[in-house]
Amino acid sequence: MALALVCPIDRSPLHAExxxxxxxxxxxxxxxxxxxxxxRDDVAQTIGIAHASRAAADQRPARHSSLYLETLGISESEKKMAVALAEATSAIDPVASVLIGATNGLAYKHLIGRLATVPIPELRLPDGHGESLLDIGCSWGRWSIAAARKGYRVTALDPSLGALAAAxxxxxxxxxxIDFVCGDARFLPFADASFDKVFSYSVLQHFSREDACAALAETSRALAPGGVALIQMPNARGLRSLVQLARRGFAEGSGFEVRYWRVDELLRTFSATIGPTRASVHCFFGLGLEASDARLMTPPLRLLLRASDMMRRMASHVPPLLHVADSLYLESTKPQERRAARAASEDACAR
Incomplete structure (x- = not known):
């Protein structure tokens, strides 16, 4: 089945020209x-790399054009490193070798330019059997690859042209x-009910409340009836989250800063926008601790990972621990029929 792309402005069908x-x-x-x-070039972007991707698509520079360095959101020294790795024909993709530094906050910064293997995490979804899955904010593609390996037919979306090319x-x-599309989570360029599953990790947490709600509404539209969305979000009452919030005076956040939501806010908003939602613990003491990444971590991080995994297992027997987890998964199921979905979504996001 061919991917049904639509215009992100008016959702009319697209044709090649x-x-x-x-x-x-x-x-x-x-x-x-x-x-x-x-x-879209007629709306404010959630991140500057979207502007850079539009410019790169129009200019198509010749030198190292396949890397699209200006669309990666990296420093000048990291750009030079990516070029050097590309010219040395490194076994690991040069862009992934640089972007690994932002894969888990700054926890993997020590691996920039030194990545030995491509770290593919474990996707917390059942095995796929050809079902379609959209990965929103795929970056260099590790979750998309995890989903494809698990049997899903994957479409990966990101505003960074360079990250998509690397993926x-x-x-x-x-x-x-895997199909790759450079796009915006708030204006998904896909026909209604295109996907059986939608996954997103460490993306909507960087959006304003308004933009996050717009992305959730689009997620609902792109999901087929009965489809499932699995989206990672931070918990404002998490142990580490409270420390991070205190450091910035409990301000809401701006730009690319993380926005922290309470569990009740998440459940209300996701349920109203997509459908019945349950929250589960992703991890404690961080927003991206994955057991599959243990070999990448420094010894202190591995200790935090072990403690996080222990508390996550405890949370299945002590439900209140969910409310102090730092990172959650929200699993929402789109009902077969959606009545007054737009009004419910707008009401939930306005609170």
């Missing part, structure tokens, strides 16, 4: 190295078929 996709209303979007760049190179090296 040269190296672009166009809709009947005259909106045009470039296709770069096989990746559709379906970012595609890595997926191809593993003989995995």
């Amino acid at each position: 040269g190296e672009a996709l166009r809709c009947p209303h005259g909106h045009s979007f470039p296709v770069v190295d096989g990746i559709p760049v379906l970012l 595609r190179r890595i997926a191809r090296s593993m003989n995995l078929q």
Whole structure:
């Protein structure tokens, strides 16, 4: 089944015209190295790399064009490192080798340029049997690869053209078929009910409340009736979260800062926007501690990981521990019928 792409502005169908996709209303979007760049240029972006991706798609610079360095949100020294790794034909993708530093906050900064293997985490979803899955905010693709390995038919979306190009190179090296689209979670360029599953990790936590609600509404629209969304979010009452909030005076946050939600806010908003929702513990003492990453971690982080895993297992027997976990998974099921979904969503997000 071919991916049903639509115009992110008016949701009309797109057709190929040269190296672009166009809709009947005259909106045009470039296709770069096989990746559709379906970012709107008439709205404020959630992150600056989206502007850079639009510019890169239009300019297509010749030197190291496949790396799209300006779209990665990295420092000048990291750009030089990525180029050096590319010229040395490193066994690990040069972009992944640099972006690993932001994969778990700054916890893996010591691995920049030194990555020995591609770390693929364990996806907390049942094995797939050809079901379609959308990974929102895939970056260099490790969760998309995890989903494809688990039997899902994956579409990966991100506003960074360079991260998507890296993800595609890595997926191809593993003989995995994944569709990559450069787009915005608030304006998903997919037809209604396109996906059986939607997954998102460490993405919506960086959005304002308004933008997060817009992305959740789009998630609901893109999900097929009966489909499931699994989305990671931070808990404002988490042990480490409270420390982080105190450091910034309990301000809401701006720019790319993490926004912290209470458990009741998450459950109310996700339930109203997508459907019945349950929360489960992702981890304690951080927002991205994954057991599959243990070999990447420094000794202090491995101790935190062990403590986190122990408390997560305890939480299955002591439910109140959920409320002090730092990171949660919200699993929402879209009902077969959605009545007054828009009004319920707007009401939940306005509170």
